[in-house]
Amino acid sequence: MTNLTKPAILAALIVPGIAIAGADVGQTLGTSEADVRSALTAMGYVVQEIEIEGEEIEAEVTLEGVAYEIEVAIDTGLVTEIELEDDEDDNDS
Secondary structure, three states, X not given: OXXXXXXXXXXXXXXXXHHOOOOOOOOEOOOOHHHHHHHHHHOOOEEEEEEEEOOEEXXXXXXXXXXXXXXXXXXXXEEEEXXXXXXXXXXXX
């Protein structure tokens, strides 16, 4: 293997991991609004709004210009759902 091939192989293995970074269902983010905000921010999300609804912490976030709603169980701190948010203007037609 040449010296140029090794870096190319390493780059190919590392870059896809960066592209799929983000929260996953079942991942632990925390049991308070502050914990969830901190964990999401560390993953690169921009937190637009975060609130407690019933037994869940709901976070409205964006990542690379895409809007999501992430729901976290208060008792376990686990992500229970990740929804891609629709553009609200599309519903006005």
